Amino acid sequence: MRVVVTGGSGFIGSNLTDALLARGDEVVVVDNFSTGRREFLAGAVEQPGFTLVEHDLVEGGDQLEAAIDGSDAVVHLAANADVRFGWDDTRRDLGQNVVATLNVLDAMEATGVERILFSSTGSVYGECDVVPTPETAPFPVQTSLYGASKVAAEAYLGAWAEVGRISATVFRFVSILGPRYTHGHVIDFVAQLTKDPNELRVLGDGTQQKSYLDVSDCVAALTARVSEQPSFEVFNLGVDDRCTVADSIRWITGRMGLRPDVIFGGGDRGWVGDNPLIHLDTTRICSTGWVPVHGIREAVERTVDYLIENQWVLDGHQARR
């Protein structure tokens, strides 16, 4: 089949692209390279079934329609994925996550492509009282512009599916780790420790509890659902487990063979809008036969290994405090 992967030069997108090509699918990557890396597509560009379209989804229009035309499915991963700095520009998430999604839907409508898979986030649950949190959790209150924009995009996908215009699968991801990871606390910590192995500064008090999933397991769930034809379905995607930030620090420093002084910034949240407890109930996705191969600790350690072996990713990383 022919699959469009928006954000295909990013962390998850490039892993998905490689997996789809490996099983014989054609892949059209649509990306503006705002945060993606050309290096991640180095293998893909050698494949005959691969096409790259440089395009900013916020623009939409003819170029996007041409990219999508003739495909069997769109995996829409392109997004502003920065939860923490949403307040730097209060319209960024609206444009990159909502308007971009509506542009994809319009282009699908124009070209007769009906199947879409969408990367949402566990952040949409806000600070839910029900943990592990199922897809049917109570109507949430958002705690970030990122979460708000993903809820909005999910809502539009639901409405489009309701009237029969699309077949949509929404995945609510926990934080994804693993090879090509470029964004989040593990790279922040590894970058800090690479610069100064004796000290690690950490936002919050280390008690925040998070759940992580290895990108290979994430990609396996996406590839398994791409040829399904539901009207509308939502899956949490994570491991049925959680760890504290302090656990994660122990695993990272252990893997690096370091024993730095760890200086906590304090407070039960890393930043305003940080969610102190994320643990998704994955019963629904597991009922489809999907099981994660990697546990949380393994996902963290595979990420550390990748970053150490790929110094250029660390070099390109600018930690923001």
Next chain:
Amino acid sequence: MRVVVTGGSGFIGSNLTDALLARGDEVVVVDNFSTGRREFLAGAVEQPGFTLVEHDLVEGGDQLEAAIDGSDAVVHLAANADVRFGWDDTRRDLGQNVVATLNVLDAMEATGVERILFSSTGSVYGECDVVPTPETAPFPVQTSLYGASKVAAEAYLGAWAEVGRISATVFRFVSILGPRYTHGHVIDFVAQLTKDPNELRVLGDGTQQKSYLDVSDCVAALTARVSEQPSFEVFNLGVDDRCTVADSIRWITGRMGLRPDVIFGGGDRGWVGDNPLIHLDTTRICSTGWVPVHGIREAVERTVDYLIENQWVLDGHQARR
């Protein structure tokens, strides 16, 4: 206090404006008169505490900031309220309901106004299995672009409140009826019967169950909450009762003294995306001391009386089939 009412020339907005002026508040109406009626502000413009700002909220900017500056609260009612025809222009709800709300929030931020009350809708629950539907209903799937846009706006309000930028109250309205009602099935039916008293054509099979609230009760809830300072709160607003479309037809024709042939279009929904069962759980708003004065039947009959006494509203109404 000084209250900005966006959409203040509309059905609910003009009733709210009159109520606020009557209790001695200053009122600034911001409206672009796209669907509002100048006639509804005929009384308000005579009051010394009243200011009218003609402005399209989709534009935002300096004019909106000037209108909001110095106020104690914004009651943001302006919206595209057409659920049924959202697909005529798939971006209309995004602009008028989401971007307009973000423009209001930006203007509040710029002028230091923190309090906002927002008109959302029971449509955000989609086709919820839990009836009567409480505010904590399961994470919904949207069935209309209108619902999607209201969910999106609610989500942004939640995120803004979470970071302490605003104090927000979200009201999820059932359909509102009563004096100055200009949009929905009661005016469609009365207009049809005024033209031809012998025949009434109805979408769906008459079994759809809906809940209605009289605008005076709606306004009472808004005025009661406007000076509160919660971080973020959500209230369903309706009566704890429902009726079928067939009931409503009986009350309307009875009030008009007519016995027309009623021709049902068939199907359990009036249109694609119509919700066949709306009944909100109002326990939460009732716990604040608010109680609706008018029942559903009374709200329907008061609407019929108003329309018959105000032929000019009927004349301005264009039924869409």
